Structures are given as structure tokens and as C-alpha cells.
Amino acid sequence: MCKAPIAILTDFGLSDVYVGVMKGVIAQINPQINIIDLTHQIPPQNIAAARFCLMNAYPYFPDGTIYLAVVDPGVGSTRRAIAVEFASGFLVGPDNGIFSGVLSQSPAIRAVELTHPRYWRVEQSSATFHGRDIFAPVAAHLASGVALQDLGNEIDVPSLAELNLPSPTLTDTRIEGCIQYIDGFGNLVTNIPGNYVTGKRWIVVARGGEIPGCETYSDRPIGSTIALVGSHGWVEIAVNCGDARSQLQLEYLDPVQVLF
Incomplete structure (x- = not known):
């Protein structure tokens, strides 16, 4: 059985x-x-x-x-x-x-x-x-x-053993977070919950560059860097038809910011 x-x-x-x-x-x-x-x-x-x-x-x-x-x-x-x-x-x-x-x-x-x-x-x-x-x-x-x-x-x-990532910190104007996962496409998944940015205008700052917050991968031209809330419910950084990990040289636990 x-x-x-x-x-x-x-x-x-x-x-x-x-x-x-x-x-x-x-x-x-x-x-x-x-x-x-x-x-x-x-x-x-x-x-x-x-x-x-x-x-x-x-x-x-x-x-x-x-x-x-x-x-x-x-x-x-x-x-x-x-x-x-x-x-x-x-x-x-x-x-x-x-x-x-x-x-x-x-x-x-x-x-x-x-x-x-x-x-x-x-x-x-x-x-x-x-x-x-x-x-x-x-x-x-x-x-x-x-x-x-x-x-x-x-x-x-x-x-039981824990593997604790740094918790995101939130103010009225920004969220400080980090990269918690990198998928096979090179998309960089942060530890910032998507509901933190819902209904707001926002950008992600990583490696000194500003990345616009959008709804879908195709909201920006092919090869452009984009930030969005992925299907998993976390803010992620991607490149439309590209590899954000390689392009931005970001790795696990690297810091990122969301600015409102």
C-alpha cells in the first residue's frame, strides 16, 4: 500500500x-x-x-x-x-x-x-x-x-538547524534586501516579498545601476534589464531574453535596494 x-x-x-x-x-x-x-x-x-x-x-x-x-x-x-x-x-x-x-x-x-x-x-x-x-x-x-x-x-x-538569510529592512522610501536564489535563466531572485511593491512606483538599485520595476519581461526591449515580481512572489531582477547573473555580475547574498 x-x-x-x-x-x-x-x-x-x-x-x-x-x-x-x-x-x-x-x-x-x-x-x-x-x-x-x-x-x-x-x-x-x-x-x-x-x-x-x-x-x-x-x-x-x-x-x-x-x-x-x-x-x-x-x-x-x-x-x-x-x-x-x-x-x-x-x-x-x-x-x-x-x-x-x-x-x-x-x-x-x-x-x-x-x-x-x-x-x-x-x-x-x-x-x-x-x-x-x-x-x-x-x-x-x-x-x-x-x-x-x-x-x-x-x-x-x-x-533543528536553520539557514537564515538577512531579513529585508523597510522604510518609507526604500527596502534593503539581498539575492536569495538564481534560477537557470540567470534571473536574480531577491528576498524582498512582492507585496512590498504592489501598487507603487519603484526601481531596483544593484551594482550602482537603476533597474525599472515593471509587470512582465516584455515590458522592456530585448536585452534590457528589468525588475518585476516573479511567479514565486518575490522581487526579481532579469534581462529580457538574457542572463542577469552574467550581465550584472551578482551572486547569492549580494545586496540590492528597492527605491520608491
């Missing part, structure tokens, strides 16, 4: 067999589980990008979904392997802040450290591939109806 789908996010890419092996482990436990690929193109070891993608994806999935996330530069270290219950489902992966975006919007109900090897693939897991040996099988058992508390020892929710 299958209780819920599993949505997988990793930084493994698709050139190697790692993603397929994780899916094979899940299928060994329960071949009826519906597996959905969120993405496997997170930049290597980029926990901030993984945090953003999970935070913006989970509202579009059915309640009860299990989010299996493996961006894990601390694999084999003392960082905890965890499973977390929240209002919309479960999170399975490393305790390194990868889930802090989701949990900032939908707080954790309870969490366990994955200390019960009978729900792992093997009792002695690899030191370098917990996605295969711990996280994938645990997600499969959860999807098949195993209770969260059976997977390990309960841990205090406030002890």
Missing part, C-alpha cells in the same frame, strides 16, 4: 546514477510509490538554493507528500539525519538548514533523528551516500505508512 507521493530534490545532476539508485531503493521497498522529481540541478552543495526551491514548491503538492531532499555537504559528519512532520507532510534529509525555508512558513509539528537502522537500506550506511542508505528508504517507509516516531528518537523542534 502507498500512503503518499515522494518529491525528491538533490544536487546530484543527471549524468551519474545517484538519483536512479535512490529511486531503485524506494521501489525495492514499495514499487507503488509515486515519485516526483522536483529538481536534481541544485548547484553542488548550495543549501541556500535547495532551501529556496523547497520553500517555493511545497504549496503545489497534496497534503501528506514526503519531501526527500539531499544537498548534504556534511554527509558522514556529526550533522543529524532527520525526518520532520509539518502541516503539509514530511521532510526527510540532513539537518543542515535545508528545510528552514519551508518551516518558516509552516512550522514543524515534531521531528526525529533517524536512529533506527531497521528502516535504513543497510545497518552500516555508507559515509558518503546517506541519500541511498538512509534518506531514500526512510522516505519509502513513511510513504508506506510507517509512523514517524518509529523511525528514530524524537528531538526538540527548536534544535
